[in-house]
Amino acid sequence: MDINRRDFVKLLGGSLFGLAVGSAAGAILKLPDSAKPILYTGPRIESWKLTACTKCPGGCSLRIRLIDGLPVQAFGNPKSPVNKGGICPLGLASVADLYHPARLTSPVKKVNGEFKPISYNEAFNTLSNNLKKIISNKKQDKVFIVAQTESKLRSDLFKTFSDTTGFNNLILDSFEETSAIPFMKAAGEAPDFIDFDKCDYLLNFGSQMTEISQNPLYFMRKINDFRAKGNKITAVQPKLTPSVSKLDDWIPLQPNQFGIFALGIAYVLIKDEQYEKNFVEKNFTGFDDFKKFVLENFVPDNVEKLTGISSDKIIETGKKFEKASAPVAYFDESALYNSNGTNNAYAIIALNALKSFGGYGKVKANPFTSKDKNEAKQNEATTYAKLNEQLSSSNGIDALIISGSNFVFNNPNPDGLKKQLSNIPFIVSFSSFVDETSEFANLIIPDHCYLERLDLLTDVSTGLPIATLVQPVIDKPFFKTADTGDVIISLMKELKPDAKLSYRNYSDYVKLAAKKIYSGKEGILMNQNKPTVIEKGLKQIGWSTDQIGSFDDYWDSLSDAGGWWNPYGEISAFNPKIEFKNIFDEKSFSMINTSSQSKTKLRLNIFKRNLDYKGNMSIYPVLVEQFGNFWNAYYKLWAEINPQTARSLSLSDRSKIILKTSKGKFTAFLVYNPSVIPGNLDVPFGLGHTVLGDTCGVNPLYYSDNKFDLVSGLPSFSESSVEVEGAQVRSGLMSALGLTGQKQLAEN
């Protein structure tokens, strides 16, 4: 065997390291026997493979570093137009997925309340027999599918499964689908992207664009560029997150008042007659009623009374919006996490319509459009709202199919939900772990880890069609897990043998999508340079310099490159026809002033951090440790309070407090933060798992009121009252002196 100096040095270094960690090797768990000899005696040869992260909607391309064929680290792929070499904490930590000691290593079945390992065949037969029985009894409407996936291809597969089998209650819990619900209902289509080249003012309603959004890493760079060009951003948010802190303007507002504020801005535009009259005439059905409703109810002084935002600020923001040539009033899924979420989103859409959606764009000839993009409009997309309704009705549910979602952890009513779930005769989950939701399953067929499977993440949120390949970085899956895509396809064949499917497994399904890109003959692979203007011109007149021949060759090249994109994809304006039925009335915007009702009662505002995406952080020790390091609050829930509010209640900085809501008591570590809205108590979401991963801390959502957005069914994160036990309203003098209770005691 030839060995060069570099390999020799690696070998030497590896051996030394081997000695260093040798003692730890004995403690190594969850590694298949076949891999163990490599780990202990391998030559420590380094290699790199490309794949994509599936932890959030971003779809970042990753370079995985392998030692002796085993993944050890993840880095960003510099050639990817999505993340350009960057990677977020979740992506960095995600390699640990593969080796997690709590990972399910084979399908399991619940016997006498405990999960017992079974073979894949037994698991599949149990699943198909149960569903066959339901089909033969014609009770498909009593089956619900909850699929949380950020892969549009997988979403499409679930839609096909739903269509083919007649299980129409499909909840697609993806960031893009959920964010699009209000648009789909009002317009039948959603914009693809913010056109940052055109847009000159961004009014952001509640989206944590650079933290948790459709494409956080892309937004990080784009927003920096956008601001560098001198454009302004106003963030309407209930919390001054670190990234909001850099923006030009922050308007502190509770999420359930977003709609009122948006209509206040609309008032300014309508009053000044600075809206696109031609557009609304043609595209806004019922505009006259909307105009009347706004002019009658949303005079800035009224809005000030309801929201606490000064009328001057409302008018100033309105003027900025009306002066901009292509403004965007932006919202995403985050804006829906309150009891009036979708209605608020309608108000934001209407505000955009007044400026003809000028800063939004659509990708022309989107190669990833699924066949039923408008289905939500036609069939009314199934949401968690319908699931909640059905669960609490006497009609009940006969079977629940769960993929990827841990909705019990993301719900303020876990006890009620648990009771309802235990009444469902058959629950199957495809979770890789036993979590707060899958613990109620009768059967779990664990999915592969994302480093073991194939998928294609397609995205147009940058304005360019981008497809990033998720591919196995190890030779074969570690355990007896199954790709959920494969299970769904096999299930389709089993339940509907006469269905004509052009794919045998999920790998074929992915390749079919890639074939579409291949046959389009557009774009470039991620490892290719952008074509020059001359090359582009030549291509337009029919000359092609493409070297790739057959699809198999193309597929190999795609695997080597990690993805494909079209840097010259054409875009068009977003010109939807919108109609709101019975939305803009006083019932939908009930104008409740939601400020605290008593001096000791605070508003519990639950916020999210970028280290967690829908409760998936707890399996990563490195992130759980890091979660509270900003406040030196490790492994525990902390609560941020405005010092002024704290002093008025005799609460000290960095003290342990007991919080009391209508549901019970929990403890937190209180820290002063002068940017917290007075009267609010900001607590983070992500800790407090009872089953999955690290169980430290408290899930504050469990202590909040059972309030949900009526349309999307998403829980409210910021509408509950909380009291701090022992808090006392202090006299005006003590408060003015800024003395806390402890200081008061000491002085006495």
Add this chain to the structure above:
Amino acid sequence: MPRYGMVIDLNKCNNCEACVTACKLENNVQIVSKENAEMGRAMFWIKMLIKNYSGNYPDIRSESLPVSCMQCDEPSCIKVCPVRATYKRDDGIVAQIYPQCIGCRYCMANCPYTAKVFNWFKDEQPVENEKTYNPDVSVRPKGVVEKCTFCIHRLQKAKEQAKAEHRKIREEDYQPACAEVCPSHAIYFGDLDDPSSKVSKVMRDYRKFTLQEELGTKPKVYYLSAMTE
């Protein structure tokens, strides 16, 4: 001889803390137990800190910044080390010889940036992380002080690579993990003395500042202040 340094553009930094995670995983920095974290023994070589709150609510802004070892040109830590376990290399990196460290922690006390951390215990990572150790970095023994090394093991690899290819080391060959992963490309790293290097170009920005300049430690981690209206 190059003089390695770093510039962090706070205008670009989004406080996502990817640098914190990347550093922790790249250098096998210990994840201490919950009890020890509670006692202030959590170990980070780079940490996001709130520098300041400016203005009054609601026109308030927080200024936070990632802080690691400043790799000072006049490091106060090496002056107090009784066994010369910490020293400044020719390329400007303040390094540490772990077997020589006696754990007196004088260097920690003398570091004005509180950038150093102490290994109170034998390294015992959670089982979830055992398989994702970086084999290029040895774990530090109990009783020694550790800190950011500018990912010095990467420099070693880059040097070997360049030598094998009969060429000089290029700027992109050697980047610490924090700079490599930063999603908003806010961290620049390279030879401060090379006028053509990216880092020396951005360092000429009028927004440049260092932490606690008045102490005369001459940090080689520079910041570019965030622009406000």
